[in-house]
Amino acid sequence: MKQARPITITGGKLVLAGELRDGAIRLAGGRIEALGDVRAQDGDEVVEARGKLIAPGLIDCGVFAVDKPAFHFGGITRAALMPDQQPPLDLPSRVTHIARSGKPDLWVHPLAAATRGLAGEAMAELALMREAGARGVATGRRWIGDSGAMLRLLSYAAMLDLPVIAHAEDAGLAGEAVATAGEMATRMGLPAAPAEAEALAIARDLALAELAGARLHIRQVTTRAGLALVRQARARGLCVTAGVTPAHIHLSDLAIGDFRSFARLSPPLRSEDDRQAVREAIADGTIDIIASGHDPRGPEDKRLPFADAAPGMAGAEVLLATTLGLVRDGVIDLPRAFALLAGNPGRLLGVEAGELREGAEADIALIDAERPWIVDSRKMAATAGNTPFDGQPMQGRVEGLWKGGVRV
């Protein structure tokens, strides 16, 4: 669907790169035509923002399911889909299919499986999948244990100028663990791995990425030690970015205390000290991207004993509100929040979106940053309500969403 007539959203707060400005925005032909001191023209559809935020639509970098209602609830207009699908995104035809799957009101950017069947061994047809629309290469839910295979992957992806999106948990240490080693896991008698499994994996991947000259994005960096390695590598000039999901920002492993499988995540929830380190890394710029990791799981996967349940959480609906919580807590300001949610993921994926600027795709979210609501796992827009934030109060809701100038 094409945008039929121009829309002017007036009287809002424009969330621009680096600043917040009172003003209006005019969307025409599916693009942002003008913004700032803009007036509606004759024939425009006029939307009164009444002081609310006019922000770029969120770009969710790393989701496990295409779940439109949840994405739209959360202000997400583009999502990068992880290759961990049934079957995995390891063939060009599957990538083509996925790249079309959400249009027109949601653009899905497929991430190509790094290896066939995500088995961590034979490289998949990355160049053909790039042709088919893949915006990056991902190792999937798992780390590639074979360092030789990882180096070959990184150098090949570098040649194709595709970012490699990695999962950082040393497989040998992580084993069958479902929790981070420490008092909590010990009290509960859960199989646990030391948090160092992450730093080990990151250290190796950074060394290999440096060798290969590759762009490396670590989808979730959740420990103090892991974040320190990323910080050092970037200071050395490596092209490495780090992401995290709301769970590791707002919850520690105390949240697994009642064996609630909604808090069973991969990587597992960490100690309070690591959680604090994540917040510091968001504040100091070490973390570039906050993504939902959206992974809706029904009772057949989650209504199980903790260790037997599948990892993952439905995160799309709380992505925006939890990040706005960081703004209220003074960790970051609003422009930075949207850099984390839209600008930086857009740059990583190389798409013309994620920031409000003239000529960019008109993916716009109108947001009431103050509006309170309560997460209710039984009444979610997502296909399943597996959220560890169940029952928690949130602030910030999307009141209007436009994809390519068309209201969703």
Added chain:
Amino acid sequence: MTAQAPTPAPSRFPAGRLAFPHRDLTAIARLERHEILFLLDEARQWVDWNRRAGRHSELLAGLTIINAFFENSTRTLLSFEIAGKRLGADVVNMHAAQSSVKKGETLIDTAITLNAMRADAIVIRHGSSGATQLIADKVDCPVLNAGDGSHEHPTQALLDALALLEALGREDLTGLAVTICGDVLHSRVARSNLLCLQALGATVRLCAPPALMPAGVEAMGAQVFHDFGAALAGADVVMMLRLQQERMSGQFIPSAREYHQLYGLTRQRLALAAPDALVMHPGPMNRGVEIDSEVADLLDRSIITRQVEMGVAVRMACLDVLTRTRRGVEGWA
């Protein structure tokens, strides 16, 4: 002749439900010290009665107790079965096939099925930590944890405490040093005992090779040792645990022979403990690995068979207390 159920002794606990306001017994971690003491007091009444001939009570007559065991067990299942039958309940044992344990639908569906059969109490053993709580949240009747993964085994801790109190003739365990040695990492018995023994005033030393010691256990109040000799020095009680090969993924010790060399309880090692130190083992024992036969069979020191005996009394007390609300016992309804 049928021995009558003992008349309750005058109680030092609050009357009725206030003494034990829980529907389920899933973990020692959920109990207060006075609640543990209450259960032990209740259990004591059955100890002598159990030794009589012709003991049979109709206390739980008409109640159905289901023992749902998703993991193999001999002694715990038998102990619960005997406890229920001595109290006159209809006891049904359900052995879930080992292969179906990992399939969660089976677990929840089983819980719903058991609930629909209107059991009056369900006793559960399962290989996954937290499984008992999951079932307890889904059913309407009291649930007793007979061991869930590496999490807890509350009736074992209660029976161990009772065995100690009886052997020592004490009211609690204040000032006692208890050394628990073995595969602490995988042991639900160690976790429940750590909590229970500490609640009763004992200090607990845990001893294991580093790979079999869970991280952060100091934060639970335990003293951690890797040297068995140091852990034994002056200990009043030595509790040995077996190596749980079935829960190990990967290699944790080089060999049973080497393990015995470092952590086996021999007569010489036992001499490092306090002069009259008691020896315990939750069973099943691997003689010659974690404990030598001559130590296990020491008549004056080993209370291993007494532990088994106390198990029946403790489980009778737990079944009695947890079904009081259903039976409309005065003060509990």
